[in-house]
Amino acid sequence: MAKKNHNKVYFGIFIIFLMVSSTIGFMYGEGSETKKINGRKFVKTNSGWQTYFDEIGSYWEFSYLPNEINLDFNEVNFYSGKLNVYSTNELSGGYEERLKFIMLYKGIIVEHLDEENCDLEDQTLILSHSFENIEIIEENNCLYVNGNLNKFIDGITYKIFEVI
Amino acid sequence: MNKNNTILVYAVIIVGLFVLSYFGSSYVGLTVFNFDEDVAGEYNYTGLFGKIYDFEEVKVGENTRHVLTYKLARPSSDGGFNVIKTAKVPFRYGPEELEEISLDYFRNHILFAESVYITRDKNLEGTEFSPVAIPTIGRILDSEWDSSVNLFDIPTLAASTTVQVDDPVSVISCAQSNEERMVIELRHGNENKIYWEEDCIVMESKNLDDSIKVATAAIYHIMGII
Numbered sequence: 001m002a003k004k005n006h007n008k009v010y011f012g013i014f015i016i017f018l019m020v021s022s023t024i025g026f027m028y029g030e031g032s033e034t035k036k037i038n039g040r041k042f043v044k045t046n047s048g049w050q051t052y053f054d055e056i057g058s059y060w061e062f063s064y065l066p067n068e069i070n071l072d073f074n075e076v077n078f079y080s081g082k083l084n085v086y087s088t089n090e091l092s093g094g095y096e097e098r099l100k101f102i103m104l105y106k107g108i109i110v111e112h113l114d115e116e117n118c119d120l121e122d123q124t125l126i127l128s129h130s131f132e133n134i135e136i137i138e139e140n141n142c143l144y145v146n147g148n149l150n151k152f153i154d155g156i157t158y159k160i161f162e163v164i
Numbered sequence: 165m166n167k168n169n170t171i172l173v174y175a176v177i178i179v180g181l182f183v184l185s186y187f188g189s190s191y192v193g194l195t196v197f198n199f200d201e202d203v204a205g206e207y208n209y210t211g212l213f214g215k216i217y218d219f220e221e222v223k224v225g226e227n228t229r230h231v232l233t234y235k236l237a238r239p240s241s242d243g244g245f246n247v248i249k250t251a252k253v254p255f256r257y258g259p260e261e262l263e264e265i266s267l268d269y270f271r272n273h274i275l276f277a278e279s280v281y282i283t284r285d286k287n288l289e290g291t292e293f294s295p296v297a298i299p300t301i302g303r304i305l306d307s308e309w310d311s312s313v314n315l316f317d318i319p320t321l322a323a324s325t326t327v328q329v330d331d332p333v334s335v336i337s338c339a340q341s342n343e344e345r346m347v348i349e350l351r352h353g354n355e356n357k358i359y360w361e362e363d364c365i366v367m368e369s370k371n372l373d374d375s376i377k378v379a380t381a382a383i384y385h386i387m388g389i390i
Contacts, residue, residue, distance in 0.1 A: 008170065012177065050216070055245040056237040059208070059216035097269045101213040101388055107239055109272055157214065162244070 037066050038163055053161050062154045066164045069155040071134045073164055076143070076156070078108055084124040086113040092127040095149040099125070102153065105160050118142035209259050211389045219258060230258040234387060236315055251313050253304065255380050256296075259390050262381040267358035270365050271386045277346040279319040280305055281336045284350035286324035292352040293375040298322050300379040301348070304387065325349065338364030348382070350375060358382055 033044040042049040048063045083103060087093045100110040110125075118124055118140040126144045134147035134155075145152055158164045209217045220231040236249040274280060282298045289295055303310035306320035323336035341347035341364035349361075353368040356378050360366075367382055369375040384390045 012174070015177075047210070053245075055247075057235045057247045057250075058237075061210050061214045061216060098213050100269060100272055104272070104275075105237070105239065105245070109276065 035065060040163055051163075055161070060157070060161075062157070063150050064154045066158050069151055069158065069164065071136070071151070071155055073155050073159040076136060076159070078103070078106070078123060081108055082122040083108050083110045084113045084117070084120055084122055085110050086116045086124060086126050088116075088126060088128040091129040092149060095127055095129060095153055098153045099127075099156070102157050102160060116142075207258075209389065211259075213388060215388065217259075217389055221258075222254070227256075229254040229256065231255075232389075234315060249315055251315050253313055253315075255300075255384075257377055257380045259384050262377060262384065262390060265356045265358065265378060265381040267381060267385055267390075268360050269385075270358070270360065271388065273343070273346055273365070274305070274318065274348075274386050275316070277318060278344040279321065280346050280348065281321050281323045281334070281340070282348045282350070283323040283325050283336045285326050286328050286331070286333065287326060288352060290372075292372060293350050293369070294372045297350060297369075297375040297379040300376060301383045301386075304383050338362070338366065341365075350379075358385070
């Protein structure tokens, strides 16, 4: 009789173990890929990588991880409260809006230029999108950004939030 | 252990497991049980610029409201950021429903304007434009319109493009728009869209309901969501 009761208890413990471990597995496993970069957790989603910025109390989604940017953003500095931007092709135009949005976090207002002009008082960014690696050339008061602008915008965002 | 005790132990275990599963699932963001009848569900919307916004769908009678939890952050003196204001704002439409409305980027011009006039032909209000359209924008921009929102403090005024007899409303049209005093003009047309006309922002809508949709798209854009 006592042995029968023991068996019931063991069986009960086994069932509890299975259910608790599957719940914990579901909680922490999720099946989604995560990466920790510069002390920050990134979770892979259908459209990129998501991370939480505690300082603004929001999640943000990126196309690229910080270690995929391949550009030293310490060399990229914007000096004043205003930045001009000119797009050399139609593909680049869409990135102007993202730039306008993210630069506001630094208190910098981005203004669109209809033509390239490096003689203005405020710095001018010349955007030229392609699927090559990013290359930044500084000439006069212009910063020429050639290459993958999606990576460039992700990089600027990471820099603003001090991820890189 | 008698039979009654065994049943009791199993009952406690099963209830315990349900509780554990519920909290576990809640922790990973799943809604298993919804105890609040008014809340239809929560969802996230990834904005055009990568930032993710939290919404809650709430039933108000027959209607659904999309309640946005909006956090306004500003650069802090130490070079980081601070969330300076948080507000829960209900909207008639969620951002996904408004993605088809084409719009030109104009948010910076509104955020840095000294004042904003939202104008329309007041004779068309109630037929082509909903009386809700202008307050949809005004209550977010100017805390004097709705102190419960209190996000931005951009002096915002409603105006009319036509003179109104016995109504002291300001007569303002696109022609009076400039960088300091931005004018947003509601117009009745064949499309739902928001575009620049020289220094003025035009919100074109096809009918009364669409005027609320276009106004909601405009304010989502100003808030950086679409």
